[in-house]
Amino acid sequence: MQLNGSDVIVECLLEQGVDTIFGYPGGAVLNIYDALYKYSDKIRHVITAHEQAACHAADGYSRSTGRTGVVLATSGPGATNLVTGIATAYMDSVPLIAITGNVTRNLLGLDSFQEVDICGITMPVTKHNYIVKDPAKLPEIIREAFRIANEGRKGPVLIDIPKDITAAMIEYEKQEPLKSEYHDPDTTEAEIAEAAELIKNCERPFIYAGGGVVAADAVDEMKELVRKCNAPVALSLMGQCAYDNSAENYIGMLGMHGTKAAAKAVSNCDLMIVLGSRFSDRVLCNPNTFAKNAHIIHIEIDPAEIGKNISVYHHVTGDVKHAIARLNELLPDMQHPEWYNEVMGWKRDYEVHMQPIEREDEVLPDQVIAELDRLTDGKAIISTEVGQHQMWAAQYYNFKCPRSFASSGGLGTMGYGLGAAMGCKVGNPDRTVVNIAGDGSFFMNCNELSSLAKHKLPVIELVFENDVLGMVRQWQRLFYGKRFSQTNIERGTDFMKLAEAFGIEGVRITKKDEITDGLKKALEYAAAGRPVLVDVVINKDVNVLPMVPAGADVSQPIMEIDLEN
Structure with a gap:
């Protein structure tokens, strides 16, 4: 059937299960907003005070629901106001679709009012971006954008749509969403089997997980792996809700402001199992001394992250949910009581606390x-x-x-x-x-x-x-x-x-x-x-401790700061 471009956009969003859009209207997207008015019983629009907040809202929606966030902004400054939000989602692997309007096709490249090359600007901080120049390709582009945002390592995709495209008549036929491919089980099976053998033969295992575990909905699989390995667990900042922080064997965050117990576990384990984390500089601190006594198994969906910041002994490149589930099938229940009790002792000895400041009634x-x-x-x-x-x-x-x-x-x-x-x-x-x-x-x-x-x-x-x-x-x-x-x-x-x-x-x-x-x-x-x-x-002299100075060994954090001198 024939629909105008704006109606096609909304219909394609509905195909993908979108029920909410965050955004801010403007001249180049007026046709789209007119369609949203007609479809207001099916898609909720949430307007913010600034486009950047709309992009962050779409990001938060995505992180907390597991669904793809959608943000809509007009051309020029409306589009550029999204850039920081898009870059934020890109760095944290958040699936997000940013739709921007642009001037009509005949005005592109002429420095027209509120025209900007948003595709060129966002190229380094998107998984992919498009400018729609053929009305007939609009449905295909929207569907492909959602697939790309969710395939492999997730992230943002931008679709820039000239205003005349949103008014053009387009042939539309409803389709089922394209399936995203997360892993290739055949190529990872041997890698998983070797990882299982390393885990079976270790004596001091340590599990470290990042945001990839949450993104892959692999929390239950990770919990079972932790039980089978009888291992202490630390998380990255992005992985904070990947494991119950109140569990006995959770020893805190790892990295610059992580716990000393986690840092000592890194330094003393013989096998570090890393799940869905990219080894950022804030975690490694000094890559030359990080986990120097351990073999590292890195399970990660993005092959570009394997060996990028630190060399690893073995890796599994693929979907972390699939990899952990297969590991659980291959591993027996193990016990490491001497190692486990030693790490729990560190957890008690180096409990994180704040330095008191001046007054007893002061808020910390x-x-x-x-x-x-x-x-x-x-x-x-x-x-x-x-x-x-x-x-x-x-x-x-x-x-x-x-x-x-x-x-x-x-x-x-x-x-x-x-x-x-x-x-x-x-x-x-x-x-x-x-x-x-x-x-x-x-x-x-x-x-x-x-x-x-x-x-x-x-x-x-x-x-x-x-x-x-x-x-x-x-x-x-x-x-x-x-x-x-x-x-x-x-x-x-x-x-x-x-x-x-x-x-x-x-x-x-x-x-x-x-x-x-x-x-x-x-x-x-x-x-x-x-x-x-x-x-x-609060007092301005309250500090974040522990703290590892830039470039120092992660196992040697600053535990107190002299406020008098």
Whole structure:
């Protein structure tokens, strides 16, 4: 049947099971928005205050639901405002479709009003991108984009559509979604079998998992592998909800701000089993000394990551869910009591804690996050901005459920979390969603409080207010002679008045004995369907510990910082 291009776009989205789009209208996408008006009973559109937040919302929606996020923006500045969000999704392997409008085909390349080469701009940060120049190819391109976004290592795909394409009459016939290929079982079988033999013959196994386990929905398979191996477990930042953080054998995050127990396990294991993680520099710290006494098995879907940052003894290139399931079939139940008890001793001896600061009644972030964890039973969806608070969330919230953590790991995008929290809440309306922020990040996206109010999204925005850019300041303290250049922000904003101005609830916590009641009040507001801003006032000298200096051995973290000198 014949439909105009905009109707074809929406019909193709419906084919893919899309029920929500995040975006912001403009001239080049008016035809698409007209179609969305007609299809409003089938697809929900969530408008944000800024296109970047819309892209982060689509990202958070995807991470928390396992479905492909969709964001829509107009040409020129609307499209370029998506770039940081697209790059964030690319670095963290999040399946996302970005649809941008452009000027009509006859105006392309003429520096027309609000024209930009968004395909050229986003080429390094997308798995693939398209500019549609033939109306007849529009359905095929949209279907292929969804397949590419979800095939192999997942990621964002951009489709740039000139305005006259959205008005053209196109032949449309409904099709079933194209299937994505995740692995080739025939080529990985021998690799898996060899990995099983290495695991059977090791004495000190250590399992380290990343975001790939969550992306592959392999959490249950990993849990069974851990049981069979009787191994201690550590996670990357991106893998925080891949394993129950309250489990006895979970020894914390690994890397620059990971636990010393995890670092000692890396240094003393004889076999390190790495599941769906890419060995970022924040994990390796010093690749020349990392796991130097161990054989490393790397199970990873992206062949480009094998041996890229560190040499490994053996690898399995393929879908981690399939690989772990096959390993579980090949492995017997094993016990390593001497090794296991030694690692559990390290976990007790090097428990992560915060240095006290000045006053006994002063609020410490670990107390706030630990109480939030207790009140939500570790089952809330937590998003974060980027900075000290991000590390505190990973260190002190005990994630119990998969797809419960949304944070910018690879790109480190300040301003990511509030948009992501909106997407998480839209995709999971029955779950508690909390965005944990620092005031530095908060000032990058506080305009999105208006989006919470508009859409009545009962997200809890929890801000640690210390009037500094805490993580950068921490580095200045340690490595720049305490020359705190431009990290004391001190904007003088009254957060409670700001909440009132945006039409949302406000809660302020300034003393230790206010933590429980303040968080309970925030959770009650959210349960009643009301968004809330929680202002937690903390000391500017609270630091993230442990901390491995750049280039140092991961097993030698800084455990305390002298605040007097």
